[in-house]
Amino acid sequence: MTQRLAGKRALVTGGASGIGLAIVKAFREEGARVVVGDQCASADDAEFVAMDVSDWDSVQRVVGEVGLVDVLVNCAGIMHVGKLHEVDPADYDRIQAVNARGTFLCCRAVIDGMLAAGRGNIINLASVASLIAVERRFAYCVSKGAVLALTRAIAVDYAGQGIRANAICPGTVDTPMIRGYVDKYFGDDVAGTIASLHARQPVGRMGRVEEIAALAVYLASDESAFLTGAAIPIDGGWTAK
Ligand SMILES: NC(=O)c1ccc[n+]([C@@H]2O[C@H](COP(=O)([O-])OP(=O)(O)OC[C@H]3O[C@@H](n4cnc5c(N)ncnc54)[C@H](O)[C@@H]3O)[C@@H](O)[C@H]2O)c1
Incomplete structure (x- = not known):
């Protein structure tokens, strides 16, 4: 069978973990050449480059090394739990620096x-938090709203030049990020919190990373050539409620 991403060169930020x-795995299975950019080293990945998406010099260096990028996936991101009155301004700045400004810089x-090149494809990991308010995720919601806004702005500005931009808006997906913030913020009731994270999707479970990757493959492929500026919920029905 023809590989759906044959001949494409991709850079995936945050490619060392989770989604x-x-x-990265799904793109390679479909024939893409993939460079993994992350601040944490990826085990045994020959195409790993260390980068901090919030640092312009770091981002420029990596893109300079990679050369032409056909598909950029902005997946690096961090989480914060808290309502407005619980947000330390320094934490707010860090969330925006990585999630929103980091996406912009890349x-x-x-x-x-x-x-x-007259072609390009940008896939941004936004969130249901780009579309609706998720309780006690104030700073994260703000950052993911910005990711969606910048995705749409890019899509409109460059639609005539062969460049597409789309946003994936996952519901809760079982990843190290989720497990990490549950331990950090809900350590007194890990099992109950995990159960509630499953339950907030109408399908009754968290998403799997492979399910998000399958959508990313479609967006990266030429099958989705007519799709740009979209915000695609993949959330077990959460935002349909
Ligand atoms: N897991 C979910 O439920 C969920 C839901 C919606 C959206 N998302 C988004 O999907 C993306 C991936 O999330 P995940 O759950 O797989 O998280 P994860 O923590 O498993 O992976 C995130 C990766 O980003 C990297 N990273 C963080 N800051 C970085 C920086 N400054 N520079 C470079 N790399 C950096 C981390 O080292 C890590 O490898 C994030 O943008 C997240 O906001 C996740």
């Missing part, structure tokens, strides 16, 4: 090459 790691770094 990003699943996207898009900014690849866009000149995409314009010169």
Whole structure:
């Protein structure tokens, strides 16, 4: 069978863990050449480059090394739990720096090459928190709202130049990020919190990383050529309620 991403070169930020790691595997299975950019080293990945998406010098260096990027997946992200009155301004700044500004910086770094090539594809990991307010995720909601807004702005500005941009908006997906913040913020009731994280999707469970990666493959492939500027919920029905 024809590989759906044959000949494409991809950069996946946050590709050392969780959803990003699943996207890296799925892209490679479909024939893409994938560079993994992450602040944490990926075990035994020959195509790993260390990067901090919140640092412009770091992002420029990595994109300079990779060369032309056909598909950029912005998956690096961090979580914060708290309502407005619980948010320390320094934590707020860090969330925006990684999730929102980091996505901007990576898009900014690849866009000149995409314009010169006359083609390009940007896939941003937004969230249901881009579409609805998720309780006690104030700073995260703000950051993911920005990710969706910048995705749409890029899609509209470059639709005539062969460049697409789409946002994946997952519900709760079982990853190290989820397990990490449950331990950090809900350590007194880990089992009960995990159960509630399953239950908030109408299908009654968290998503699996492979399910998100399958959507990313479709968005990265030419099958989705007519799709740009979209915010695609993949959330077990959460935002349909
Ligand atoms: N897991 C979920 O329920 C869920 C839901 C909606 C959206 N998302 C989004 O999907 C993306 C991936 O989430 P995940 O759950 O797989 O998380 P994860 O913690 O498993 O993976 C995130 C990766 O990003 C990397 N990273 C963090 N900050 C970075 C930085 N400054 N520079 C470079 N790399 C950095 C981490 O090292 C890690 O490898 C995130 O953007 C997250 O907000 C996750």
